[in-house]
Amino acid sequence: MIINETSIKVRYAETDQMGVVYHANYLIWMEIGRTNFIEDLGFKYADLEKDGILAPVLEINVSYxxxxxxxxxxxxxxxxxHYDGLRIRYGYEIYKESGELAFTGTSSHVCVKKESFRPVSIRKTHPEWHEAYINALKK
Known part of the structure; x- marks a missing residue:
């Protein structure tokens, strides 16, 4: 399995008055990790969007x-x-600087046509992405 590791310096603006990261910022960090994972596979979300394909979130599960x-x-x-040619689920773990596990989560997505929001098969529209995702599950 391919795992991307992304380091993020916690910024003051991401915290509350106690210096603790506000819970919604973990979702932003998930997105940063997901984007970097896709780039590790050799692709960019922006290119998918240029082709008229979006990948909205279907479900988020998190545990702090x-x-x-x-x-x-x-x-x-x-x-x-998980990847089945239509639905994609990414897994996430966020670790503190000390190495302690701080967060686990998943996000589920489906690719849709921008103009209609109808689901599309990445296997058909972007076979190179499909192949990379299949291979990422195998490793």
Missing amino acids: KQACKYGETVTVKTWLD
Whole structure:
């Protein structure tokens, strides 16, 4: 399985008055990890969008384990958890600078045509992405 690791320095603006990361910012970090994972496979979301394909979120599942705090550098690990040619589920773990697991989650997506929001098969529209996703699950 291919796993992307992305380091993120916790910014002051991402925290509350106690210096603890606000819960919604973990979703942004998931997106950063997902984008970097896709780039590791040799692709860019922007190119998919230029082709008239979007990948909206269907579902988010998260579990907060430990608080991340201002000044820490966290590591976001991202991998492909499931892919069936239509639906895609990414897995995430976020680790504190100390190495402690702070967060686990998944996000599920489906690719759709921009103009109609009708689902499309990446296998048919972007076979090179499909092949890379299949291979990412095997490794």
